[in-house]
Amino acid sequence: MPADPAAALDILATRPLVVLTGAGLSTDSGIPDYRGPQAPARMPMTYQEFVSGPAARQRYWARSHLGWGRMRRAEPNAGHHALARIDPTLLITQNVDGLHERAGSRQTVALHGRIAEVVCLGCREVSSRAALQDRLAELNPGWVRAHADAELRPDGDVALEDTAGFVVPACARCGGVLKPDVVFFGENVPRERVALCMDAVDALVDVGGMLLVAGSSLTVMSGFRFVRRAARAGTPVVIVNRGATRGDDLASYRLELGTSEFLTALAQRRG
Template sequence: MRRTLDDVQTSAGSTTTDALALLRDRPLVVLTGAGLSTDSGIPDYRGPGSPARTPMTYGEFVSGEAARQRYWARSHLGWSRMRAAGPNAGHLALAALDPTLLITQNVDGLHERAGSRRLVALHGRIADVVCLDCRTTSGRAELQGRLDAANPGWLAEHAAAEVRPDGDVDLEETAGFVVPACEVCGGVLKPDVVFFGENVPAPRVERCYAAVDALVDAGGALLVAGSSLTVMSGFRFVRRAAKAGTPVVIVNRGETRGDELATYRLDVGCSEFLSALAP
């Protein structure tokens, strides 16, 4: 049963009611960010109270063995916890809504686990691994087993390390961590996600642009949930929709780069809002 508008109690007042009314019964493209997964226990980058952090760039990752050792030592700890996270009410609501296209900046795979069908994982998935030399792809669970075997006791020794976004943890001492090579060619393994300094693959971007453009003739709307839109990979879709006259609704805790382009801008929880919108 659909929740009533009055079930969402926020300081936005009638704006929330208006936004829900605007979005209902329209074709939707939805763009999600890290704020959608905080209710699953995964920290976000820029929400209220989030710690300052500088993610490793692609240039750093390929700069040498020490950088990759640092990345995998921290990721080994973080991913062991991230994979235990489950979809929250917001993920489930979006699966029920089944928008024309769901674009996610998240790499946690929770939309897929919730059952979303028409989805573009803009930045890839942390559960996938690629060899930078032979381009062979494999599953992260398999690599996790190899990391465990090569670094016995590492998880237990650093169990208190604080979790950060994207399967990372707060850990400085990574000397001695053993990083396995590709089993096919002996090359360098990297999570199959877009690092800062890399470009989102063009086919993904074009599919998203096409879905956003189609909203014009369909009388649809673009909904942003849980993204600060700080990086251009997501902000460009908001800018494109607004330029075409498509309504844009932004739901996020804290300011976003796209606030001035939004038809409605709501500082409310993603899970609550999406649950109210879902059928």
């Protein structure tokens, strides 16, 4: 498992690529990651907890109201812009922040959805998170100002224990429960989304392509499955991440580097 950045850049410079990104790609945009070397232990809300009752949803939306106001101001960093220039066959991201799309990446699959959208669990209508933010602000005046120092977390919320009194609106169409249109822990990624990504990884075999992983610890199966699939087919895998990953033993090249610097160098090499 070589760790030579120059050798990895040489081989990646001319090969067709599928790229898988994780939270480490967005840390340079000010969004913390879950499992980086300096990341504290975090317990995100599961789907089962979210649907367990009003108290859990109050806790989620009270935190999310604060976190979304900050996350939506995040800007794409050099790594996002570099990937837009690289323009891989498919860009698979585990991130929900939408920064790849804002940077101009075209062939993108948001594996876990996008935090900028909200879905009703009753009528399944999808609506804008920005519109919900306005409703939350109207129902909870002063909430943001009172908790301005709460710590931002990777999934678009903040660290806050006391959420008593926060008012959560229902779906304006049917009165149902509103949920961010993202895949929570305990939910499955939609099958058609997985199939699209698997097909792109499988196609690398016929074109001599490679799978590049940038900024993911690969701890969750939703991303790790693609590394395992590529390795089984004999497709070279390059992993660029600060900290160990679940796929290290499967990697042809494993680089302990920041994603922004490496991807910028790769974009320059690929012209």
